[in-house]
Amino acid sequence: MIKAHSKYNVVHEPTIRQSLISVVILGLLLLFISISPAGAVVTDPEDIWTSEDIVQLDATVSSGMLTVQVTERNALDDFSFHFIEIFLNTDQDHNTGEARVGGVGGTDYRIECLTGMINMFDLHQLPTEDGGEEQTTSFPDIPGASAFVEGNRLTVNLPVNVLGGASAVDVFAVAHEGGNLYGIVGNCDRCPEAGYLDTSTGEAVVRRPGIPLDITFSDSEGDNQYNGQDLTAARFRTFGDQFQIILTLADPVEPLSLSYNLSGSVIMDSDRNLLTGFMGLGDDIPTWGGDVTLVYTVNYLTPMFNLSFGAGSDSFLLFGPPTSDGRWLVQGNRLIMTGSLSVFDARALYVNGGQEEVERRPTDGRMITSVSTSDNLLLSDIMPEGGSAFDTGMGDILDPLVWDPAIIISEDDPEEFGGVSGMDLIRVDVQVVENCLVVMGVLSKWDDTQVGNVFEILLDTDMNAATGEFVSNDQTSGQPAIGADYKVRVYSADEYTDVGYYADLERPNGVIEPHDAIVFARPSSLGPANFTVTIPLEAIGNPTPHIRLFVTTGAILAGRYDVAPPYPIIIHITPSCEGDFNNDGDVDGSDLAIFAADFGRTDCTDDCEGNFDGDGDVDGSDLAVFAADFGRTDCR
Known part of the structure; x- marks a missing residue:
């Protein structure tokens, strides 16, 4: 199902280089960490593109009290509105906590902060079941809780007995514009840029890292239709526990222009499984299962970024605060969208005896995806075309299933x-x-x-x-x-x-x-x-x-x-042959040569033919699978 397309240029850095890049990125993040007697501190690079810019996050648990300080570049006590969300993983377990689609997995609580002309602070306990409701308590109703602003610093104090008695907490903060979002070129600043600040160690920690990848697919100019924008490249990358989509357009993205409009979507099969998802991807035959659609609109009056997960969830969820760390930025002719990998997790649904059950399917960044722009409801430009899809894990362009006259x-x-x-x-x-x-x-x-x-x-x-x-x-x-x-x-x-x-x-x-x-x-x-x-x-x-x-x-x-x-x-139905790499209907010496070339590899984020169990290496367990099929001549 993999085919080389002459129209698309795929830039796929070697796996070792990817790993080094990811290590360097995380290393740079860790360079911003310092430990003080008061607890954990992480600083954040200055982001001049956003008016809500976090420069430092401090957090400590001491004497039964969680204290979090968020310092921004600009004052927080002026005559405007400032929105800050503080996410807490109180058991430091990424498998628990927030269970709703579109939320940051692992987070147990969120502190919602509004400062400036009005000061309001609420604690939200996040639901542990998909479709559940947040339990919200205002700070005045929590004995011992307090919050105040001094200049450009927000300080929040919260007794840990309302957080399950946590002795150590993972923390990250998000500052964002609220209300009318007109006239901005980006929204949302996260600190740290990936992972959490661990109050017990003073270090940035990534509880659920993605697979290191950085893949760019290119597209010809001038192939857009109607009045939609022309896509020329789509780049997908992971760093830490974050997934980033960078779309390049033929013309500059101009959110400060009253006449400009960019709209479209990114459809993701985030667990690479047709059986999950709400939208089939392919041409004549459903081939992949779209789990989540990121719908974007960039203009002067109403820039919007939403997530759709299909039936059983809200029609459109916000990509970003207050419920997640989704963020966006315009740079020249590029639109950059970033969020935690868990925001894009798939889900499997079951109905047993009238009771619905939901299973979250985590993604590691290796997705099957397509990208498009639109003109109102008309599709303008799509990458790739013909029902094909991008494989962000391998850097391949995949062809959809087709009807075969020989076997139909x-x-x-x-x-x-x-x-x-x-x-x-x-x-x-x-x-x-x-x-x-x-x-x-x-x-x-x-x-x-x-x-x-x-x-x-x-x-x-x-x-x-x-x-x-x-x-x-x-x-x-x-x-x-x-x-x-x-x-x-x-x-x-x-x-x-x-x-x-x-x-x-x-x-x-x-x-x-x-x-x-x-x-x-x-x-x-x-x-x-x-x-x-x-x-x-x-x-x-x-x-x-x-x-x-x-x-x-x-x-x-x-x-x-x-x-x-x-x-x-x-x-x-003939049983499948795992080892028929050249698709000639048998498993013979030519397939053995291919398997032997990969045997012993441990870097299978790239293409490993013999990684049957998907564990990232080609070892004895894969050899057993290959050996079971060796000699077969009835492969379908």
């Missing part, structure tokens, strides 16, 4: 419902490619305003009609039947301004998993119309050697209408 199975179905919209299947196409089962249901027509449709892909993975739900095609002589062990449901719903299309997988034990990224819907009132679903074989238990399926139409609360095709489609 296509079965027609008669029009049994007179071509009624959303009811009549006329063809089913199936193929197995790259360990995925791809199914397309073709309808005579399907109105793009129609809601309440339910389409099912019924999978008999053990070829036994006596297990799973018994489903027969009563329109066919002999009423052929299958036992549906797994069911994929595609349904349409009214989203007020448009129609949304969603997909669920129901397992044999009744657990339902939302997988909206696996479906592409292409309705058409004139017909024909279709929906295409990609099902990773691992999601249905890696069945072999055969499975069979029906595709059905129906409606919510109305049951099934059409069952297609007349007889179930039987698909032969």
